[in-house]
Amino acid sequence: MDTKALERYFNLYSEGRFDEAITEHYREDAHFWNTRIELTGRQKIIDWLCASHNGYTEKLIPLSIFFDTDGAAVELQQEFHAVTDLSSFYIRPLKTGEVLKTRGVCQFFRFQEGRIASVKEYVLLYKCDPSVFMAGT
Numbered sequence: 241m242d243t244k245a246l247e248r249y250f251n252l253y254s255e256g257r258f259d260e261a262i263t264e265h266y267r268e269d270a271h272f273w274n275t276r277i278e279l280t281g282r283q284k285i286i287d288w289l290c291a292s293h294n295g296y297t298e299k300l301i302p303l304s305i306f307f308d309t310d311g312a313a314v315e316l317q318q319e320f321h322a323v324t325d326l327s328s329f330y331i332r333p334l335k336t337g338e339v340l341k342t343r344g345v346c347q348f349f350r351f352q353e354g355r356i357a358s359v360k361e362y363v364l365l366y367k368c369d370p371s372v373f374m375a376g377t
Contacts, residue, residue: 241265243305246312249356254299258289267355274361276330278350295324296334300335310352316345 245265252261262270262285272279272288279285299319306313311352319341322334334340344364 241306241310241354241356243351246289246305246314246349247302247303250300250302254297254301256293256297258293259286262289265356267352267357270356272361273359275363295326296329297321297323311348311350314347314349316347318342318345323328354369 249265250312262282266282266285268282270282270285272285277288279288301317303315303317319339320334322336322338325336326334331340346362348360
């Protein structure tokens with residue numbers, strides 16, 4: 241994986257082409273963790289992304305990418321575009337047509353054999369209610 245491959249991944253993701261983004265870049269046995277969920281397996285990741293983006297689109301904009309020998313850290317800006325009213329959106333309620341931009345997201349990637357083996361996503365909580373990330377605790 242290199243900068244060009246990661247940028248392609250983020251572009252596909254931002255276009256809502258989750259199946260293509262994940263299939264092309266993730267290992268079959270990939271792991272994905274964020275503040276709300278932990279998944280193992282490429283198809284489970286695809287299924288969760290498709291289901292969780294109901295009512296909005298999400299654009300991921302890499303602000304900086306740092307590589308080491310077997311991975312990368314990527315600081316992201318997110319743009320959420322509501323296509324319907326989202327009274328229970330996990331950050332805050334959104335109205336149809338509203339755009340919410342956030343910063344403070346970092347994803348840590350581990351690569352194996354040229355593909356993404358794992359992603360861990362961390363979010364700064366200074367601008368949102370941290371309880372949205374504590375479901376099930």
